[in-house]
Amino acid sequence: MAKFNLKINGKDMEVDVDPQTPMLWVLRDHLDLTGTKYGCGIAQCGACTIHLNGTATRSCMLPVSVVGDNEITTIEGLAEEANHPVQQAWLEHDVPQCGYCQAGQIMSAASLLKSNPSPSDEQIEAAMSGNICRCGTYVRIKEAIKTAAKIQNA
Numbered sequence: 001m002a003k004f005n006l007k008i009n010g011k012d013m014e015v016d017v018d019p020q021t022p023m024l025w026v027l028r029d030h031l032d033l034t035g036t037k038y039g040c041g042i043a044q045c046g047a048c049t050i051h052l053n054g055t056a057t058r059s060c061m062l063p064v065s066v067v068g069d070n071e072i073t074t075i076e077g078l079a080e081e082a083n084h085p086v087q088q089a090w091l092e093h094d095v096p097q098c099g100y101c102q103a104g105q106i107m108s109a110a111s112l113l114k115s116n117p118s119p120s121d122e123q124i125e126a127a128m129s130g131n132i133c134r135c136g137t138y139v140r141i142k143e144a145i146k147t148a149a150k151i152q153n154a
Contacts, residue, residue, distance in 0.1 A: 004064050008033070009077025019065035024048045026064050027074060035075035035103045039132070046131030049104035050074050056111035056127075075103040078110060086110045089148035097135035105131050109145045117153055119145070 039047030043058035051073035112127040
């Protein structure tokens with residue numbers, strides 16, 4: 001076990017865990033930030049997506065020991081009032097069906113719009129290709145991202 005000082009959602013937090021513990025389990029089991037979901041455990045489905053310095057990152061394969069001073073943002077920290085443009089657009093387009101993958105989808109979409117405020121359909125599809133939705137809400141996801149871009153750029 002080792003102590004790690006982490007900056008998560010703008011707050012300093014300390015955990016005492018095995019250095020190889022994936023950030024997913026640090027967040028969920030040690031910090032009670034359960035919005036980030038476990039999906040596949042091999043960084044292929046996107047359910048565990050968080051931001052590491054603003055970049056979409058799969059937390060299930062990210063050992064706590066490599067985080068260092070980097071800033072982590074989870075779905076809980078994306079916007080204080082859950083009013084991030086992506087979250088607003090998700091509601092407007094009624095994106096979630098079962099909802100399990102949605103935190104990861106939202107985090108990936110927010111990262112995309114941060115780096116590319118006006119993505120094309122092809123760019124949206126490429127950026128979101130690593131996020132799997134078992135319910136198949138991909139059309140609504142793409143439309144919501146386009147709406148979020150408009151909200152963000154207004």
